[in-house]
Amino acid sequence: SAVISQKPSRDICQRGTSLTIQCQVDSQVTMMFWYRQQPGQSLTLIATANQGSEATYESGFVIDKFPISRPNLTFSTLTVSNMSPEDSSIYLCSVTDLYTEAFFGQGTRLTVV
Amino acid sequence: GNSVTQMEGPVTLSEEAFLTINCTYTATGYPSLFWYVQYPGEGLQLLLKATKADDKGSNKGFEATYRKETTSFHLEKGSVQVSDSAVYFCALNDLTGGGNKLTFGTGTQLKVEL
Numbered sequence: 001s002a003v004i005s006q007k008p009s010r011d012i013c014q015r016g017t018s019l020t021i022q023c024q025v026d027s028q029v030t031m032m033f034w035y036r037q038q039p040g041q042s043l044t045l046i047a048t049a050n051q052g053s054e055a056t057y058e059s060g061f062v063i064d065k066f067p068i069s070r071p072n073l074t075f076s077t078l079t080v081s082n083m084s085p086e087d088s089s090i091y092l093c094s095v096t097d098l099y100t101e102a103f104f105g106q107g108t109r110l111t112v113v
Numbered sequence: 114g115n116s117v118t119q120m121e122g123p124v125t126l127s128e129e130a131f132l133t134i135n136c137t138y139t140a141t142g143y144p145s146l147f148w149y150v151q152y153p154g155e156g157l158q159l160l161l162k163a164t165k166a167d168d169k170g171s172n173k174g175f176e177a178t179y180r181k182e183t184t185s186f187h188l189e190k191g192s193v194q195v196s197d198s199a200v201y202f203c204a205l206n207d208l209t210g211g212g213n214k215l216t217f218g219t220g221t222q223l224k225v226e227l
Contacts, residue, residue, distance in 0.1 A: 031213060033214065033215075041219065042219040042220050043157075043202070044217075045214055045215070092156065092157070094215075096206075096213045101147075101159055102149075102159070102206075102213075102215055103159075104156045104157040104158075105156055106155065106156040107156050
């Protein structure tokens with residue numbers, strides 16, 4: 001199993017600013033995933049973050065808007081840039097183990113005003 | 114591409130009632146199937162999983178069987194409790210491209226009342 005710590009747990013931000021979300025895992029993992037859960041909706045994968053390479057973004061998400069860092073095998077950050085109210089969501093970090101089970105952080109609840 | 118369709122909520126039941134939440138999927142290959150639960154104010158937790166056809170996942174009184182012929186993975190519980198009130202997500206994994214991404218359904222909110 002994996003324990004994931006995500007910070008901050010929530011934030012209220014002004015439009016036009018940026019927020020960086022941190023994800024710390026208690027074990028080394030190859031792949032980390034960032035999801036977005038918009039109000040009342042399901043989870044949508046933003047990108048896959050591999051250590052030592054550029055993140056792979058899903059359709060509809062771009063690096064300029066959601067830059068990701070993955071400096072080592074236990075840590076990643078997601079930045080939400082130039083925020084607008086439409087970015088108000090819960091952002092979740094996830095990792096998977098060898099048996100495909102996914103573990104999630106508690107999420108970061110972002111409100112953009 | 115892959116997709117997961119689950120019944121819309123909210124589903125409201127009385128305590129001790131029988132629960133079914135339907136989930137069907139479309140996928141290439143042979144994905145694993147999952148049910149995740151999100152209790153109020155908490156993150157997602159794995160509830161149960163099945164990795165191949167005819168497998169039955171079970172946990173905390175919940176069950177789901179991987180039905181390849183009907184591409185379904187319906188969640189059932191014989192007697193729900195107020196503490197089961199949560200949002201339930203059906204999901205499948207996608208191992209294409211060497212990755213391990215999850216595709217989620219839209220979630221079904223369950224409310225259990227006394």
